[in-house]
Amino acid sequence: MLLILCPYCGPRAEIEFRCGGESHIERPGPYSEVDDGAWADYLFTRKNPKGEHRERWLHAAGCRQWFNVARDTVSHTILAVYPMGKTRPPTEAGT
Amino acid sequence: MSGWRLKSGGTIxxxxxxxxxxxxxxxxxxxxxxxxSALLANGISLVGRSFKYHRPRGLFAAGLEEPNGIVQLEADEATIPNLKATQIELYDGLIATPVNVKPSLEFDLMAANSLVKRFIPAAFYYKTFMWPGWHWFEPSIRRAAGLGTAPAEPDPDAYEHRFAHTDILVVGAGAAGIAAALAAAESGTSVMLVEVEPELGGGLRDEKQPVEGQSATAWLKKATKALASKSNVTILRRTMAFGFYDHGLIGLHERIADHLPPDQRHGPRQRLWKVRCGQVILATGAFERPFPFARNDLPGVMLASSALSYLSRYAVAPGRNIVIATNNDSAYTVGLALHDAGIQISAIIDSRTTVGACARDAEEKAIRLILGAAPVRAKGRLRIESVSFAPVSSTTETGSVGCDTLLVSGGWNPTVHLHSQSGACAASAQRPSRPDASVYGRPSGCRRSLGRFAE
Structure with a gap:
């Protein structure tokens, strides 16, 4: 079970959180110019990397705040935690 | 002939x-x-039957690694199936029964399976009993195989769940674990020491080799006292670390009241711990390996180190006429200890042709040495009566030696389960995969664990 550093509450057990999937997915637009392929990509296509993954987490059983996590999917090491809306800061693995 | 209790000795x-x-x-x-140990002391060597062929099985080990001594504890709603007899501490009024034997342990009708074993290979019944329908045959087949019986009533006992945090968690309270806990406690951090047995010490409880210039018993007593006096050290006995999860989370299973008679149990019987640790130190020791040979599951065949545990902890001798089969020095220590306790060692069969100082010690005590040979077949019906051996090299002849107990020692396997679960490779035990884990003692490939820890 992961130990996640909530930026508002501090380190808490994974059981208190909800994972919201991949971060930094931008909605394409304007609507009239987006073809079906780009919509399908936006709605359904997700990365499944072996290594660093950026994902959104919700501290559901705590402060109820969303934030971003950079996590290594192999070792489960949490590389960085940063607020929503921030651009991706570089980590040591650097993607 | 079978096991018996010595007049003196042991920690009972x-x-x-x-x-x-x-x-x-x-x-x-x-x-x-x-x-x-109580069964062994009462001369009981047959404690169970194998799963399918119902072959006779006796006690093979003295602790967690016991494969044969699987029993049903207590009766009615408090019954617990499939517990290891080696892990059940004796209390007044304890009731235990062997699992899946009919009509009795000594005369098991299903042992007839053993006679036709050539014709009932693995998965035979799944293929044979398909017509007219598997469900016609399934109940009787399921009754024939399998182990204990699950209780039909709700569990009357209470259980508890607890979270904890600690800076350092040490798994295993043998020499390496105790030394690690002591060293960690010096720095003032919070330390948890977890031991599956009711007593601390691990191998120190059996071995008589001196530690840091004093006897193992004296060192252990002093170290236990030092640990108990420190307010930042928590010692959990009868507790098994069963899982090493992400980010330093360890699962522990504590048996709080299992060793007490049912009428003296108050509060929860067992407790599940989820402990988040800054650093995990695995000092889980090693298990002895058995030898492969025909009928090595006969009652009376036992691990050499386990015989030493029975002798030094419970003053129980596993037999009266003992043969030892080994490929390493550790079994000689066992042989000499048994010999000193007045038990006859008929022979030591060693697969090596040149043996060091330990062989001289054995020869001084007039123990017959058979070098360059290995056991090939155990003979006997409900208990081993003799063992035949064959040469590994050309220097020895094939032969047979009578015995009522055969102690085997095929070397030592480090207990790497938690280490492997943490994602590390067993072959490189000294290099843990994660920054929050480290390995001491036997699993790190070190036999004299204290020397290494002093570094």
């Missing part, structure tokens, strides 16, 4: 007799015994 309390029932008959042991 001989002033407190404990009555218990095994297979419907009443026996007596001492406080401090396990069910296994």
């Amino acid at each position: 309390d001989r002033d407190r007799r404990v009555r218990f029932q095994w297979d419907g008959r009443s026996y007596e042991g001492f406080a401090g015994d396990t069910l296994a």
Whole structure:
């Protein structure tokens, strides 16, 4: 079970959180110019990397705040935690 | 002939007799015994039957690694199936029965399976009993195989769940674990020391080799006292670390009241711990390996180190006429200890042709040495009566030697389960995969663990 550093509450057990999937997915637009392929990509296509993954987490059983996590999917090491809306800061693995 | 209790020795309390029932008959042991040691002391060598062919099985080990001594504890709603006799501490009024034997342990009708074993290979019944329908045959087949019986009533006991945090968690309280806990406690951090047995010490409880210039017992006593006096050290006995999860989370299973008679149990019987640790130190020791040979599952075949545990903890001898089969030096220590306790060692069969100082010690005690040979077949019906051996090299002849107990030692396997679960490779035990784990003692490939820890 992961130990996640909530930026508002501090380190808490994974059981208190909800994972919201991949971060930094931008909605394409304007609507009239987006073809079906780009919509399908936006709605359904997700990365499944072996290594660093950026994902959104919700501290559901705590402060109820969303934030971003950079996590290594192999070792489960949490590389960085940063607020929503921030651009991706570089980590040591650097993607 | 089978096991018996020595007149003196052991760490049992001989002033407190404990009555218990095994297979419907009443026996007596001492406080401090396990069910296994008490059975052995009462001369019981047959404790179970194998899963399918119902072959006779006896006690093979003295602790967690026991494969054969699987029993049903207590009766009615409090019954627990498939517990290891070596891990059940004896209490007054304990009731245990063998699992899946009909009509009795000594005369098991299903043992007839063994006679036709050539014709019932693995998965035979799944293919044969398909017509007209598997469900016609399934109940009787399921009854024939399998182990204990699950209780039909709700569990009357209470259980508890607890979270904890600690800076350092040490798994295993052998020499390496105790030394690690002591060193960690010096720096003032919070330390948890977890031991599956009711007593600290691990191998130190059996071995008589000196540690840091004093006897193992004296060192252990001093170290235990030092640990108990420190307010930042928590010692959990009868507790098994069963899982090493992400980010330093360890699962522990504590048996709080299992060793007490049912009427003296208050509060929860067992506790599940989820401990988040800054650093995990795995000092889980090693298990002895058995030898492969025909009928090595006969009652009377036992691990050499386990025989030493029975002798030094419970003053129980596993037999009266013992043969040892080994490929390493550690079994000689066992042989000499048994010999010093007045038990006959008929021979030591060693697969090596040149053996060091330990062989000279054995020869001085007039123990017959058979070098360059290995056991090939154990003979006997419900207990081993002789073992035949064959040469590994050309220097020895094929032969046979009579015995009522065969102790085997095929070397040592480090207990790497938690280490492997943490994602590390067993072959490189000195290099843990994660920054929050480290390995000491036997699993790190070090035999004299204290020397390494002093670094």
